[in-house]
Amino acid sequence: MNSELMKERAKRNWYKFSRNPLSIVGLIVVLSVILIAIFADYVAPYPEHAFVFVDFKNAKSPPTLKNLCGTDLAGRDILSRIFFGFRYSLLMAISVLSVATPPGVLLGLIAGYMRDTWVDTVIMRVADVFLSVPSMVLALAVCSMLEPTLYNAMLAVTVMWWPWYTRLVYGLASSIKNEYFIQAAEVTGASTISILFGEILPNCLSPIFTKMTLDVGWVILIGSTLSFVGLGAQPPTPDLGTMVSDGSKYIPSQWWISLFPALFIVLIILGFNLLGDGVRDMLAGD
Amino acid sequence: MNIKKYVAYRLLSSLFVLFGLSLLIFTLSRLVPGDPARLALGPMAPQWAVDRLREQLHLNEPIYMQYFYWVSNVLKGDLGQSLVTRRGVFSDILEFFPATFELVMFSVIISSSLAIILGVTAGKYANSWWDNIVRVTSYVGIAIPSFVWAILSVFIFGYLLRWFPTLGRLSAGVATPPKVTGLLMLDCLLAGRLDVFIDGFYHMILPGSSLVLGRLSQEARITRASVVENLNKDYIMAARSFGIPERTITLKNLLKPSLIPTVAVMGMDIAGSMGGSFIIETIFNWPGIGRYGISAMLSNDINAIVGVVMLTGVFFAFMNIIVDLITAYLDPRIMMKMKSG
C-alpha cells in the first residue's frame, strides 16, 4: 500500500529528526516565528504602531509591563514592531530562496551533465565570477547601485545567491551522470530533459533541500545587515535590521531600542539553524 | 603537476575570473540612473562644462568602447575620481587599505588560532563538559550577525565595563609614529613606540572580535567535526598500536589531516572578513576601505564603488590561491589528482 509506505517513511524521518532535541527547539522557534508573522495583526499588543504612528509623550520609554520591549523614538511599541518585522525577515528568505534556487539548480544540472564541454566551462566560469567577491560586498554594491528598497535588497541577495546552488548541483550531477542508470536511459533514447529532471534531479533533492533550510538563516543574516546599513527596507517599515540601526544612536541610554530587535534577529537565525541541522540529520543517509 | 604549473594555472584562471568580474561590475555601474558627469560637477555647473566632461570621460561612446577605456585606465592605475573625496580612487584605496588589512589580518590570525585550539580540544574530548561549552557557544556565535555583536560588545565592553575603546584607530591626541609601511602596528614597532602600539591594539579588539566572531565559531565547528571523524580512523589506531605517544598523535598524525577542511574555510573567511569590514568599520569609525566603501555606496560614488569591488575581488582571488597552496601542502592527494585529472 503506497500510503502505508509513506507513513513508515514519515515516521522514520521524524525519528531521525527528533533524535537531537535541539532540532525540536528549532522547529518550535521557526513555527512560532511563522505563526506570529502571519497573525501579527492579532498577536501584537499594539498593531497600529507597526508603521506610522506617533506618541511623543510615550517615546523612548524603557521596558514596562505595558510595553514589554519599551518604545522607540516615535513612541511605537517595539515588541509589536518586532512581530511585524518577522514578516520582512521571512519574506526576504522566502523570496530569495525561491527565486535563486531554480535557475541555480538548473544551471548546475546542465553544467554537470554536460561536463567537460564548453557549456560546462561557460556556466561555471560565470558562477565563479559571481563568487569572486565576498557575498556581502557584492550584495552591498548591487544594492547601492539601485534605489534602497526592500525589493532591491532581495534582488541583490538573489543575484549573489544562485551560484552556490549551481556549484552544489554541478558536483552532484557530474558524479551521478556516470552511474549506470543514466547510461541506460541515454541508450534507450530518453530525451535530455527527461534525464535531467527525471533521473538526475530527484537524486539531488535531498542535498538541495538541506542546503535551502540551512541557508534561511544566512539570508536573514545578510538581509538584516543590509537594512542595518540603510540599503534595505526603509523607515517606517518595521524591519528588524533597520530597527537596530535606528536605535544604535541611542546606546547606551536607551539601549532597548536596538537590543530587542537584535536579540530577536539572533533568535530567528538560531532557530532556523537548529531546524536546518535537524533537516540535514533527517535527510542524511537516505 | 608541480607547484609552479599549479600556481600558473591558478593565476591564469583568477585573471579570467577578475576579467569577468570587471565586466559585471562595469555593466552594473553603467546601469545606474543619472549622468556621471553631472554628478561629478554638481547641479550648479553649466551645461557646456558637463558636456565637455562627458567628452573627456567618453560617455557618449558605445558601451564596449567605454569598457575598453576603463580597462586601459585601470591598468595605468587610474580608477577615476571619487565624488566624495574629490581625489583619485586609486590614491584613496592606497590610503585606506592598510588600515583594513591590518584589522583583518590581526583578527583573523587570532581567531583562526583560537578556532583550531578550540576545535581540536573539543573534538579530542568529545562529549565532555568542555566540548559541550565549545559546541553551544560556537552554535550561538554563528547565529549572531556581526553588527549585532558589534553593538552588543560596544554596549557591554565599551560602556558598561569600560574595558575597551569604541571608536577609531587611536585615542584622540595620540601621536602617530612616522609612516613607514602604512600598517600602524608595524610602524609603531619599527619606531619603538610601544605606548602607541598598545593603544592601537586596544582599539582593534572590539572591531576585530565583531568581525570574526561568526567565522571563528564556524571554523571551530568544522575543526571539531573533522577531528572527531579522524579520531576513529584506522591510521590513528595504528599509530597508537605502534607505541607512538598520544601527544605526537594529536599534534602530528591527527592535526594535519584534520586541518584540511578548516584551512579551506579560513581562506574564504579572510576574504569574507573584508566584506564584513564594510559594516564594522562604519560602526567603529575605523579609517579603512570598508568605511570608505560604505560611504561611497550611500552617496552613489560610482568610481569608488567599482574600485572597491575590484580591490576586493583581487584580494579574494589572491587569498584563494594562497589557501589552495596551503591545502595542497596539507593534503598531497590534491596534487596527485591534478596529475590525472
Add this chain to the structure above:
Amino acid sequence: MSEELVDIRNLRVYFSIYEGLTKVLNGVNFRVARGEKVGLIGEAGCGKTTTVKSIMKILPTPPAIIEGGEIFLEGKDVLKMSQQELQTMRRKTVSMIFQDPTAALNPVFKVGDQIGDIIKFSQLALKEKVTKEEIKERTVKVLKEVQMPDPERIMNSYPIQLSGGMRQRICIAMALVSASNLLIADEPGTNLDVTIQDQVLRLLGDLVKERGTSIILISHALGAVKGLVDRVYVMYAGSMVEAATTADLFFDPLHPYTKALFNAVPKLTGGGIPEGILGRIPNYLNPPPGCRFNPRCPHSMPQCLEGAPPFFDVGESHEVACYLYGGN
C-alpha cells in the same frame, strides 16, 4: 601466571551501541606460546579482530566495554597495565598488521616519514638515541626486507601513489620495525588480488621463520592458514570453539561448527555443490543462552542451553568447546 607468551582467559567484551549492549566476546580463551605460529579462523563478524585488538588494548573504550577476563602478555595482565606499561608493550612486544592497509596509512604523510616515526619511538623504548641517518638506513633496510623495489623512491611517496600490494607490504614493514616478539596479522592481503595475497602470505611466512617471532594470523580463508601456522583456533560468535594443531584440525575436525565449515568449502575434486550451514550468526544484542552455536547445531542437547561449554581436552594439543566431548 603462565609461561605462555599470550594467555587470554575468559575475556568478555561488550559494545555499547544505540540499540543496547552487544555482547560480542563471550568468554574467549586463547593461548600462544613463545615462537609459536597460531592461526585464528572464523566467519566475518565473529570477533577475531576484537580479540586481537584487546590484546594490544587499542579498542576505543567509549563504545567498547571490557566486561571481564584477563589477558596475560608475558606474564602480566594487559587489562591492568598502566599507560606507561601499555606503551612499552606496544613498542617492544606486540605489533599489528591491520586488515585494510589503505586505511591504516595516514594519507597526508610520506611513507618513509611514517615508518621513521615508528623507529624513532620504538628505539626510545630500547633506550638508544637514533640519528636521522640511522632512521633512514633502517627504513631502507626494512623496505628491502619486505621486498619493495626502489626503497628510496618509496620512502618519499605518499600512500596514494602506491598500489594495494605495496601498501600491504608497508604495513608489514611498519610492524617489523616496531621490534616485537609477537606479530598479529589481521587478514593480510584479503582486500587484494589472490596472487598478491599469496605473495604477501609467503613473505610473512619467510619473515616469521627468519626472525623467530610468534605470530597470530587471522583469516577467514582456510587454505591461507594451512601452510603457515602450527596451531589453529576456530572462532564462532564470540568464543573459541576448537583449537588444534594444523594437521589435527584439518584431518580430524571435531566441533560441529568446524565440521560444517570444512564441508562448506567447495572441493575441486567433484562432490557437487556443498551444503551451507543452516541458520544465521546470532544477534549479539540478544545472543542465545548457553552455547551460541546451539540453534544451528545438528547435535543439540538440553545441556547446551545451560551454559557455554568450556574447552575439553581431547588429545595432544586438541581442545573442543562442545558438550559432545565432555561435561556430563
